[in-house]
Amino acid sequence: MIAAAIGGKATTPRPGLVASTGSEFLSSLPKLGIVSVPNGASVIYLKSRGNLRFQAVEGWRKTVNVNEKVDDFDDKFDNGHAGQNRSQLSTVGKSTNIKWQDCSVGKIDRQRLLKQKGCVIWITGLSGSGKSTVACALSQFLHQRGKMCYILDGDNVRHGLNRDLGFKAEDRAENIRRIGEVAKLFADAGVICIASLISPYRRDRDACRALLPDGDFIEVFMDVPLQVCEARDSKGLYKLARAGKIKGFTGIDDPYEQPLNCEIVLEHKGGDGASPCVMAEKVVSYLEEKGYLEA
Numbered sequence: 001m002i003a004a005a006i007g008g009k010a011t012t013p014r015p016g017l018v019a020s021t022g023s024e025f026l027s028s029l030p031k032l033g034i035v036s037v038p039n040g041a042s043v044i045y046l047k048s049r050g051n052l053r054f055q056a057v058e059g060w061r062k063t064v065n066v067n068e069k070v071d072d073f074d075d076k077f078d079n080g081h082a083g084q085n086r087s088q089l090s091t092v093g094k095s096t097n098i099k100w101q102d103c104s105v106g107k108i109d110r111q112r113l114l115k116q117k118g119c120v121i122w123i124t125g126l127s128g129s130g131k132s133t134v135a136c137a138l139s140q141f142l143h144q145r146g147k148m149c150y151i152l153d154g155d156n157v158r159h160g161l162n163r164d165l166g167f168k169a170e171d172r173a174e175n176i177r178r179i180g181e182v183a184k185l186f187a188d189a190g191v192i193c194i195a196s197l198i199s200p201y202r203r204d205r206d207a208c209r210a211l212l213p214d215g216d217f218i219e220v221f222m223d224v225p226l227q228v229c230e231a232r233d234s235k236g237l238y239k240l241a242r243a244g245k246i247k248g249f250t251g252i253d254d255p256y257e258q259p260l261n262c263e264i265v266l267e268h269k270g271g272d273g274a275s276p277c278v279m280a281e282k283v284v285s286y287l288e289e290k291g292y293l294e295a
Ligand SMILES: Nc1ncnc2c1ncn2[C@@H]1O[C@H](COP(=O)(O)OS(=O)(=O)O)[C@@H](OP(=O)(O)O)[C@H]1O
Pocket: 126, 127, 128, 131, 132, 153, 154, 155, 158, 167, 171, 172, 173, 175, 176, 196, 197, 198, 199, 200, 235, 237, 246, 247, 248, 249, 250, 254
């Protein structure tokens, strides 16, 4: 019992609640374990910076092996903020003296509500490769299945949040960085976020991948030859680029770096195999197989 540890109050334990304890009592506990509290419930806790942080209440106990590595435990139960030093003032970029504001309702709670897991599906490829079309088909399929998703399309975000950015390498990098951060927030909200943008540089895409827990960034490469994209030329941009009227156009006089190790490749093929619906279904199957369509 840790009655004394929480000041003798019969507090109802909930994930995120922090109990201050006497240092002697605290040092007698293992880093990770299960304790009983005055109202009789069992609570999984993690010892952190001189406190006990409650992680999950009774019922979860059956599915948790308390001997598992603390890092794994953090990933599962720290509501998606594992590893961040949230208790102290810190400096992040130009922001000084800031402190992470915590809340007892976290990612895991939102995912349960939505009956799905938040993640980012990052669709990359040349202009005209079919990114937006696949994003839209995927969104329709997920919506029909009662799954909450949201598309962040490069073209659309450049109408607002990123209207101050052009197409120089550093502008593209900033465009991708911002969309990566927004996508991360959507995933934290429990939403399946579909980011659809050329994102020509591997380094920029990898930086977005690094923002998310392992597995939650699903990179989808539209493997469509330049000649096919150029023949489609639905916006007439390739024609303008070839005529020298648009400078620095991806694939013409600006680079595109193909992914080396992406999760899904959507190949251009002749016939039915290349339809946007078949491509979107492939992504849905991946999500299903990896458990993203359930909480
Ligand atoms: N120079 C140049 N290079 C490539 N694309 C250009 C350029 N200028 C304008 N456009 C239009 O902008 C859309 C790409 O925006 P993105 O935000 O996806 O680009 S990036 O990820 O920052 O590279 C792209 O949309 P998509 O055709 O949907 O890819 C084009 O319509």
